[in-house]
Amino acid sequence: AQSYLTMASDRQAGAKAGVDGSPAPLDNAARVYYTKARDAYAQLIKEAEADPKSALTPTAVLQTQLRLAECYRALGQFDKAIDAYSAVLKEKETSLDVQRAAAMTYAERGQREDPKWFENAIHGGNKAKSNGQNLVWGWVKISSLVAKAARKDQSFRDSFFDARLNIARCRYQAAMKKEGDARRDDLSNAKLGIQSLARVYPDYGGEKFKPQFEELLRDIQREEGKLQKQSGA
DSSP states (O other), X not given: OHHHHXXXXXXXXXXXXXXXXXXXXXXXXXXXXXXXXXXXXXXXXXXXXXXXXXXXXXXXXXXXXXXXXXXXXXTTXXXXXXXXXXXXXXXXXXXHHHHHHHHHHHHHHHHHSOTTHHHHHHHOEEEOTTXXXXXXXXXXXXXXXXXXXXXXXXXXXXXXXXXXXXXXXXHHHHHTTOOHHHHHHHHHHHHHHHHHHHHHOXXXXXXXXXXXXXXXXXXXXXXXXXXXXXXXX
């Protein structure tokens, strides 16, 4: 399973991403490799559920769920990907890597399908039956929690700026799939988010993030300019 996933990931890494930042389309070979990896991981999970003693450790099962989620996500099977990520988050809710991957999955679904999924990327989704809380936090909750953590541990600083960047990016990408006032509103919210961050952090988090925020802000302002021209016409 891991060999197929590695081959698929290697092919995907060599392909060009979309102009809007969306993942590169899968070629036939990558799709075949991801499918074979998916089926192998799914079989391992099925065997572990049927006979828990067949799994090496509970951690190994979670790692298998995580790899299965990666395959579903790459293949565009977003519901199953979120369910697989959620299975991991039920056990490790505070795993930032998994929370980030799940939020990105919602964002990718927004790019490929209905822009409504960007709201899940931002605000979370997939409520737990036990307490009604979102298993997937979304970028807003991630940014809030890591901001608190960063006060004591600077290693969380990058995660904060990454989350804020993705909030603005989701707003912009959602806007680009809409028209008229709906586009204008999302562009405005994206811009306000960046501007409010800049008032507190003028450097946008440093060299790693500043160019990305500035480029996104230029893109937003360019699209706002186009809307103004259209309104004037």
